[in-house]
Amino acid sequence: MSNAAPHALPPGSGLTTTKAAFIEAARARGDVYIHQPYELYSADNHATWGRLLARMHDRWERFANHRYLEGLERLHLPPDRVPRLEEINRFMKPLTGFVARPVSGYVPSYVFFDCLRRREFPTTVTIRDGARLDYLPEPDIFHDIAGHVPMHTDRAFADALVRFGECAAAAAEIASRIVDEHEKLRRLTSNIRAMSRFFWFSIEFGLMRGLGAHAPLKAYGSGLLSSYGELAHAIEAPDVARAPFTIERVVNQPFEIDHYQPLLFVVDGFDHLYALADELEDWIVQGRLDDVAAGEPAVSESDLRSFLEAGAV
Numbered sequence: 001m002s003n004a005a006p007h008a009l010p011p012g013s014g015l016t017t018t019k020a021a022f023i024e025a026a027r028a029r030g031d032v033y034i035h036q037p038y039e040l041y042s043a044d045n046h047a048t049w050g051r052l053l054a055r056m057h058d059r060w061e062r063f064a065n066h067r068y069l070e071g072l073e074r075l076h077l078p079p080d081r082v083p084r085l086e087e088i089n090r091f092m093k094p095l096t097g098f099v100a101r102p103v104s105g106y107v108p109s110y111v112f113f114d115c116l117r118r119r120e121f122p123t124t125v126t127i128r129d130g131a132r133l134d135y136l137p138e139p140d141i142f143h144d145i146a147g148h149v150p151m152h153t154d155r156a157f158a159d160a161l162v163r164f165g166e167c168a169a170a171a172a173e174i175a176s177r178i179v180d181e182h183e184k185l186r187r188l189t190s191n192i193r194a195m196s197r198f199f200w201f202s203i204e205f206g207l208m209r210g211l212g213a214h215a216p217l218k219a220y221g222s223g224l225l226s227s228y229g230e231l232a233h234a235i236e237a238p239d240v241a242r243a244p245f246t247i248e249r250v251v252n253q254p255f256e257i258d259h260y261q262p263l264l265f266v267v268d269g270f271d272h273l274y275a276l277a278d279e280l281e282d283w284i285v286q287g288r289l290d291d292v293a294a295g296e297p298a299v300s301e302s303d304l305r306s307f308l309e310a311g312a313v
């Protein structure tokens, strides 16, 4: 490698989120896919992982759905150091075909969804600053590996995720057939916003009914499962609204990422989630996601471009 940036790191900064020269250099080169430069993790990075993991176990026991707990057991996450993605994949791939694939940061939305379709999960390799364990606007390896990946060991969940990824291909294909440029962008923006909201309220912040008629709700969304504070809040706080997950409601529901979610949606199980992803594609094909409610999330230029390029192939 000709780029010397990793060697220009100040000592000890390791692979800390927003402070990793290795990541900055990859982004500057336009590299989305990278390798996990394991030797760059500092002692602090490893200690941060250990602290994040240790404090979650009791919360997971109480609030995580049982598929997640089974997944955790299967993955054997190391208690005292950042995991290597290869070791995660060695356990996970034989179970569902999913692999964690290291990325440099933000992945344009089509590329992200298309990775899911191929059973690849774009995975952040940096870890949050140990001085601020709780609040982090960006994903980090703890969110991606401890929050998302245990769910990917479950076949029904993995299939639902793939089904969801396939919706992006349908949206790109439909957009490619719209001749009027303005109309094409308008509808595509609405479709991407709808898919992002679906993802947010299911894969990131989803709740599921427990087993049995009066069983408490459980979390399966990774944003909840990787957050010490919000996991308990999502299940127990009286001021959180918890509504049944319907396509119509979810695709029209804006969300904000910088505070605890005041509204969450509940699915019955992973077969239900799969059926919802199926239904989402029907809605795309029927043009029923072409005018979803305005508001968050914003759809960026690069998100749009990623769909347009996919549709042009």
Ligand SMILES: [Fe+2]
Pocket (backbone or CB within 6 Å): 139, 143, 144, 148, 204, 222, 223
């Ligand atoms: Fe996530």
